[in-house]
Amino acid sequence: MSRQLRQRRWLALAAATAITGAGVVGAVPAGAVSDGDPVTDPAFAFAAKVAMGDASACSGALVAAQWVITAKSCADAGTPRTTAGAPAQLTTVTVGRLDLTGTAGHVRRVAWVVPHPDRDVALLRLVVPAVGVTPVALGSTPPAPGETFQALGFGRTATQWVPDKLHGVAVTAAAVTATTVDITSSGGPTTCKGDAGGPTVRLVDGRPELVALHHTSWQGGCLGETETRRDAIETRTDDLVAWIRQHSVSACNAGGGTAGPGDQGSIARLADFTGDCRTDVVSQRADGTLRFYPSSGQLSGTTPLFPGPYRNVNGTTSWTTTNRPHVLVGDFNGDGRADLIGGTSDGRLTAQASTGDLSADNKLFGPEVVVGTGFRASSLPRLFVGDFNGDGRTDLLGQLANGTLRVWPSSGDLSADARLFSIAPSDVGTGFTTAEVPRILTGDFNGDGRTDLIAQFADGSLKAYPSSGDVSVSGRLFPTTGSAKVVGSGWRTSSIPRILPADVDGDGITDLVAQLADGQLRAYVSTGDLTGSAVTFPGPYRYVGTDSNWASANRPRLMVGDLSGDARTDLVAQHTDGTLLAFESTGDLSADNKLFVKSQNTVGTGWTSTSIPRFF
8 A cells, every 4th residue: 555545544544533522532633642651750741731622632742931832633623724813712731740630830721823834733822831841842853764752642542531641652763754754663552532733752862852743543552443553644843943933932022011101100011022031121211211121030139130231222312201202012023022112202103123132232122113103192192002913913002082992903024114013903992081991901801812901980990891803804803892891890090099910820811909099909810701890800809018108109110020930920119219129929819918929138229210210
């Protein structure tokens, strides 16, 4: 039988025997390591289980902190996927957990799928990075006939329909083509349902590196199968290293941040300008120059949080508050690093892409390009940023003077003037005047990887506007504008002077931290269900800062961001005397005053409002 005919028969066999049903079982061509041994070595914690909806599952591997590789068929939901986009159904990844009954690692929702154009391979972007799990190394050496590998998977075994543990089996390469490699085992079975997309790795000095993904199998030896043939076909990945690295950049900065009037001036939502998923700080000094403070990730106070060197990053004195009334930060070009946009007094928006280069002054940001005109504060009183369509790039949202909300989706192109926001804007809401809606909060409040809105109305009610991701036509991004759900009451500016959107527990869902009128802080943890106040913020509402010094008079400005890189939002408070105090999130909301741990020492001095009018 020719190899091509054999492969077609395998595909037909796998398609014919694919099943779905109660529980988590495979519905894709290849499956689980059927007779392998349970894997206990933490070096293999990169192996992932991918669950699509309620009835089907695959395997995969973590290739970057926020990305899992698997078979494209696992992300198709029955329809071949040809373009990147949000998953067609709820998809979650369990990674860093060799035993699924344990609590190690993470369970993360998938926000975005990038399919390979002509191979059964897809990359899945997680809503937040899998912190603490080491991605698998990417092997670039082609497989050779006779070479021995380890095949891994979470699918069916010879004795279990839905095993709880990662299994691995030694396999040997047979025929090798330009895109595939045949594998066999020494008498035992290879792969079964539930293992599609799982990794096959070679060991190099004891370290696993990815060689291929499970594609199709005869499934001989699998529970419930009568077939005796036990070889399989794998999809090669050794020649896809460049493609994987090109597309597996972090989306830590896609939500972005702003510095402007009102809350936007007293609350700085920080971003990561170097691409390590730890938020940094840019200070605007009184003379209009900008200086950069990279985060070390250490908030204890015993090690400097901002160790330096502190590079000047603009080379001009044009960044005064008067000249630049609006400042926007975010990953506008989708390369994993936050970029900088300044709104000038004459209504222009100018952008500079981050290079990540801190080797000397004025190298961090690239050339300045004009990305918008007509953005005067009189016509657009407030500007917001966020990843409203979930593509990993930061978009722009403007609140017009007449109360219209308008979104400018990012094209990702910062190479020249007028290219970044070249896609036609769309109106996404009406009635949002500054008088009627004193505050608009942005964040991923339901954990689907897209930026949503929560609006505080003048009567103290909070209404949620979940993003649909559709920015193609006016009125589609927030389809519930006319029937938004009330998710809170009593949130008047007089009783709650400041509201901090923050993912305090690291679950990928933006929560709220409220500064009360007496200066105390209270956390409102979101369930992700934006259908009503009783379910969105059900409580208990823990006090997370009881020191009255949290009042605006004593701590006029707050920095909000993941300074430690653990996917939880930390705080840095500026005291009136210019000292900075860091408060690291523990994620612990079991009782009052357990969430934020104060640093042992100050993390900065001289940060007075007169010497540093803004930071972002």
